[in-house]
Amino acid sequence: MQDVLKHLQVHIPFDQLFQKHLGKVLRERINPEIAFNSAILERFTDSEYAGLAKKLCGPDRSVTFHGPFMDLRPGAVDPEIRKVSLRRFSRLFEIAVHFRPRSIVFHPSYDEKYYASSGRRWLENSIETWSQLLPLAERLDTRIALENVYEPNPDWIERLLEALPPDRVGFCFDTGHFNAFAGSPLETWLDRLGPRLIEIHLHDNRGARDEHLPVGEGTFPFERLFAFIRERGLRPILTVEAHTEQNLSKALENIRNRGYLEGLGATGRPPLQTSAAGRD
Secondary structure (H helix, E strand, O other), X not given: OHHHHOOOEEEEXXXXXXXXXXXXXXXXXXXXXXXXXXXXXXXXXXXHHHHHHHHHOOOOOOOEEEOOOOOOOOOOOOHHHHHHHHHHHHHHHHHHHHHOOOEEEEOOOOOOOOOOOOHHHHHHHHHHHHHHHHHHHHHHOOEEEEEOOOOOOOHHHHHHHHOOOOOOEEEEEEHHHHHHHXXXXXXXXXXXXXXXXXXXXXXXOOOOOOOOEOOOOOOOOHHHHHHHHXXXXXXXXXXXXXOOHHHHHHHHHHHHHOOOOOOOOOOOOOOOOOOOOOOO
């Protein structure tokens, strides 16, 4: 599957990479999207992060990060919750110094039901939180990718992105989250957020819940997604979010057999866009 793997990032929690999968990642030349949660941030030391980065990173390997998200709310109405969220996110940038990831994915954590009467405050608070992280992203020459989760439409993510610089903050489109939680059509999301698209998380479900099935084993319309990417000439980072080795193997098989990567460019690991793309 090396012909497919070279085009993709693969989601791997840091503790699993550290304890179990580093040999496989090195041997099979996997490009990891390293995921962190609160337990990982509390458990591992700077020397352990630096040691793994020394073994993993090199000119022929692409590394991206996925930040912690459980219980974190960067747009929270309560300022103390925002402080905790910012502290967790800032810690990730300290770790990123060792790895120099191409992108760092975060959840903006907008929930229409939760923030039913506080959308404006969520937006203002979110802008403040992400703005404080911009100098850290600039120092590392990386980009922050804000991912859809429970948003029924792209409205609030679009407003947030419009308030943040496109050279440092973009959109991560999660196919599984869209399929399970969104209400607006796929084309609405892509037309409005395509110009800020810098990463895509690839996984599937049957439309009722976030199952993390292999690509092509659920109901998400991957053909339409990849057709859009080709038509607009976009080159986002593509990350497979398969939570088991079996699901990863099946996802790679389906991606190859269905020709999803055909016509997306020959470089394998597309560079980050440095400006809004698709409508320039």
